[in-house]
Amino acid sequence: MLVEEEKIRQQLVERFGLPAEKITVQRERRIWADIPAANFGEVFDYAVDKLGFVILATITGLDEGPTLGAIYHIARESGIMLNLHISVPKDKPVIKTVSARFPAADAYERELVDLLGMQVEGLPPGNRYPLPDGWPAGQYPLRKDWKSDTIGKTEVTENA
Amino acid sequence: MPERDVKLTIGPQHPMLKEPESFLLTLRGEKITDMTVRLGYNHRGIEKACEQRTYIQDMYLVERVCGICSHSHSTCFIQAVEEIAGLQVPKRGLYIRTLVAELERVHSHLLWLGVAGHEIGFDTLLMYSWRDRELVMDILAIISGNRVNYGMNTIGGVKRDITPDQIPQILTAIDTLEERTKYYIQVGTEEITLRERLSGVGKLSKEDAMRLGAAGPTMRASGVNRDTRRDDPYGAYGELTFDVITDDHCDVYGRTLVRLGELMQSYKLIRQIVRSLPAGPIAVKAPRKIPAGQAISRYEAPRGEDVHYVKANGSDKPERVKLRAPTLANVQVVAHMLKDGYLADTPIVIAAIDPCFSCTDRAIATTNLDDGRKDRMVWPALRTYSIEWYSKQGINFTELNRKLRTMRESN
Numbered sequence: 001m002l003v004e005e006e007k008i009r010q011q012l013v014e015r016f017g018l019p020a021e022k023i024t025v026q027r028e029r030r031i032w033a034d035i036p037a038a039n040f041g042e043v044f045d046y047a048v049d050k051l052g053f054v055i056l057a058t059i060t061g062l063d064e065g066p067t068l069g070a071i072y073h074i075a076r077e078s079g080i081m082l083n084l085h086i087s088v089p090k091d092k093p094v095i096k097t098v099s100a101r102f103p104a105a106d107a108y109e110r111e112l113v114d115l116l117g118m119q120v121e122g123l124p125p126g127n128r129y130p131l132p133d134g135w136p137a138g139q140y141p142l143r144k145d146w147k148s149d150t151i152g153k154t155e156v157t158e159n160a
Numbered sequence: 161m162p163e164r165d166v167k168l169t170i171g172p173q174h175p176m177l178k179e180p181e182s183f184l185l186t187l188r189g190e191k192i193t194d195m196t197v198r199l200g201y202n203h204r205g206i207e208k209a210c211e212q213r214t215y216i217q218d219m220y221l222v223e224r225v226c227g228i229c230s231h232s233h234s235t236c237f238i239q240a241v242e243e244i245a246g247l248q249v250p251k252r253g254l255y256i257r258t259l260v261a262e263l264e265r266v267h268s269h270l271l272w273l274g275v276a277g278h279e280i281g282f283d284t285l286l287m288y289s290w291r292d293r294e295l296v297m298d299i300l301a302i303i304s305g306n307r308v309n310y311g312m313n314t315i316g317g318v319k320r321d322i323t324p325d326q327i328p329q330i331l332t333a334i335d336t337l338e339e340r341t342k343y344y345i346q347v348g349t350e351e352i353t354l355r356e357r358l359s360g361v362g363k364l365s366k367e368d369a370m371r372l373g374a375a376g377p378t379m380r381a382s383g384v385n386r387d388t389r390r391d392d393p394y395g396a397y398g399e400l401t402f403d404v405i406t407d408d409h410c411d412v413y414g415r416t417l418v419r420l421g422e423l424m425q426s427y428k429l430i431r432q433i434v435r436s437l438p439a440g441p442i443a444v445k446a447p448r449k450i451p452a453g454q455a456i457s458r459y460e461a462p463r464g465e466d467v468h469y470v471k472a473n474g475s476d477k478p479e480r481v482k483l484r485a486p487t488l489a490n491v492q493v494v495a496h497m498l499k500d501g502y503l504a505d506t507p508i509v510i511a512a513i514d515p516c517f518s519c520t521d522r523a524i525a526t527t528n529l530d531d532g533r534k535d536r537m538v539w540p541a542l543r544t545y546s547i548e549w550y551s552k553q554g555i556n557f558t559e560l561n562r563k564l565r566t567m568r569e570s571n
Contacts, residue, residue, distance in 0.1 A: 055386075058484035060480070071469065079388075079391035081392070106492065107492075126196065127198040129199055129200050130200030146208075
């Protein structure tokens, strides 16, 4: 039980010198890793290319108070899912796109932009998603301080 | 004269579409050279709404993400909640959940078969398959009391048991449906018109299916052998035997064969479940407050994989709920499939991923036709507007509402 999961955990710890307690095996087929945003690119590439996590299930955005979080849920064909969590400061919430490798990430990353106000570097130009074109600037519905009646009090500007 | 590119917008409201979404096609003659998609017209703010409601309320809300795979979404959500709370769902509960899941797949795939028939002008197939679909709808109604939005789930198990007299009813319906599906497979493989119309349409190679992250039958019809039920088993799937259906046609024809094959597997699963239904309780009691933690839940819905992330903060309301429906994964895939195809194939290519544009939002954007001014209506304003509008038509619910309120207060 959990042999393969523990092996993956060990590989991540050793290769990137990550603190062992930041990577946890929750149960069969579920690994959670809390990694510094600066390391994200190399850990992500390693997990996809070398550890075989070739499926991007989705990206979850989180409002964590002073920081915004993103969890990349990637999976192996055999069912093991690795959940890579990073945090970036709310006043400079910049992450790098993974859409070059996973084209489907385009929609997931646009959700982070529209709903949480993240800035995704390298995201190709395209239609916004999922909010309407006339949605007021600076209104991020999934931020914790945002309430659904906020929108009624905001002046609407086109193509904000 | 050289041919010029023509831009054609389809949607958000268009007779071809069953749900609001917008496609901007670039055409050279009859050929599509490029396409962009605009989604979000169905965004209802469900993820935000989940944070403001209790877990039990969320279960009902999430069940309404989709009108067809309602059980898929509610199961996917509560699996995550149960994992965080450390609840062990009794085996009988898991089996009943899985039974409803497979009945739902049968209803969804037969619905798709009819829609596909309709999109290619083969309305006899629509009439036949939707007539047969009534059998599974009746079974769902017998089990749950509802044709859709069954409300079978509860955190910790299921709400309704399967009674001994329901089992022969289920088996009889499944026998008939299996016979009918065999006939559709025969139609699919022998009927030249159908085969010729669907073959080579909406091509998607195996490499592209994997690269673009296609989901569900769309992916499996391009030869990608993945199915969450087998690869990351949940419910009772770990104890049941079934085959993952794949096909190498890589086109709409292949997607049809995969769904027909999956119907046969669903009948096999349903028989196994009702014949080996374990005895015992159907649910365990769940706490109102869920301890802090997080979980990710995966579920093979009829259209592909549902992925739900839940973060709990120790209260009775979740900190964050993230939902991903399979259509979002298949959108890029549609754009790719339409490219270099013919305009006339657009309806069936889009229909072939079995799209379901279910997302989030409660705000309604309006444009004033007189001065073109953009405005936004929030829910209470929209409600007031509708009450006033109906009053002008002579329909007034004020008195009825007052009576209802009095009745509620006196209780």
